[in-house]
Amino acid sequence: MKINIYPILSSLHNQRVYDEINTMLEPLKAHGITFRYVEDVSKFYDDCDLSLILVQSGGSENLFLKALGQLKAPYYLLTYGANNSLAASLEIMAFLVKHGLKGEVLHGDNDYLLSRFNALAKKETKTDCQYRLGVIGKPSDWLISSDVDYEKVKELFSIELLDLPIQEVATNYATKTDELPAEYKGSNFNEAELLKAYHLYQALEDMVKKYRLNGLTIRCFDLLGSLKTTACLALAIFNSKTDCLGTCEGDIPSMLSMFVAKYILKSPSFQANPSRINVSDDEIVLAHCTLPLSMCESYVFDTHFESGIGVGIHGELKEGPITVFRINSNLNELFVEEGEIIKDLYEKHLCRTQIVVKLNNLDKLLTHPLGNHEIVIYGHHAKELKSYFEKLGFKAI
Secondary structure (H helix, E strand, C coil), rough: CEEEEEEEEEEEEEHHHHHHHHHHHHHHHHHHHHHEEEECCCHCCCCCCCEEEEEEEEEEHHHHHHHHHHHHCEEECCCCCCCCCCHHHHHHHHHHCCCCCCCEECCHHHHHHHHHHHHHHHHHHHCCCCEEEECCCCCCCCCCCCCCHHHHHHHHHHEEEEECCCCCHHHHCCCCCCCEEEEEEECCCCCCHHHHHCCCCCCCCHHHHHHHHCEECCCCCCCHHHCCCCCHHHHHHHHHHHHCEEEEEECHHHHHHHHCCCCHCCCCCCCEEEEEEEEECCEEEEECCCCCCCHHHEEEEEEECCCCCCCCEEEECCEEEEEEECCCCCCCCCEEEEEEEEEEEEECCCCCCCEEEECCCCHHHHCCCCCCCEEEEECCCCHHHHHHHHCCCCCCC
8 A cells, every 4th residue: 555645744843753753654564555755745646545644743733724725635634642743633633624624633553543544545546536616605595405415526526525714715805906907997887896806706716726626616695795796707707717617605506517517518607596487488587697708799797686786797698509407405316408598688677697598397497496596508418418417326307
């Protein structure tokens, strides 16, 4: 077994710590374990069966935090009975628990450590994750059916969901001083509001880089009070101009649905509220205040609908074939129907981007809804989506 070790050590301690640790690890080598110290955290997960964070001393906690953005959950903390190694590990583990992050303190005699190494190495082989999606703040309070099992997400999609504090957004936002990019000027919309919205994008971009995210969902309504701006422009930029997808309201099932659109179908997608349904005419109005700018034939800036502040986007989508779909929070059901955009609206009592869609089987949304958002992509893709999700054990409703 190959084990990579990333050591963290307070500057208050000296070389004697290394000698004590080597004494602890030496007997384990007789069981076929090769230990490799990795000083460069970017190479911590390369060519190994298991990666352990070696907490060598007390006072190492902040060193862990500095490396957190490049580390992957679950975080395995290897400790030993000297130099306050265990105490520091327990403080780190308390931080992880507080923020909903998975980890374990590995502490005990050689037989115990050997058994845990073997068990964890097998687990890591099964659950290696290709993608990281950030959940910034919890799902909005009204999303009472949007919690998911993080371990099941990892098992099905090879996605690690990372809970991140929404307070970090405000901290990053306060540092932003860049001017508004030229492409957003001259829009006949309040440039001071656009600048605030763009600074929010930059604040989220800092978190994407720090935590190496492939996507994020944000409890965006909280920002209306704390920052007096909206995430609509930020999410529009992420979904049209970056490799990272962005979704609203902390809605994790919608984020996972949009993940499939982006990474499996290679398509941008529009997360929208069903606003009106006419079953008799097979018509549904879908609306939201953000969408990928790349999906728009044209767009203008407006205020955010519910609050009347910040920046929302009214986008005109092209008429023609689309697919509407989403998965549920239990990760076992799929709604998917092919339809057609027949016109755009711009009504004052709806979120700013509004489309009328011709869609069959709308009664399913009234009798068996999977949540309060639907995902819209251009083209007909029901067959591909059913095939993909059925392989994962989902049932199309």
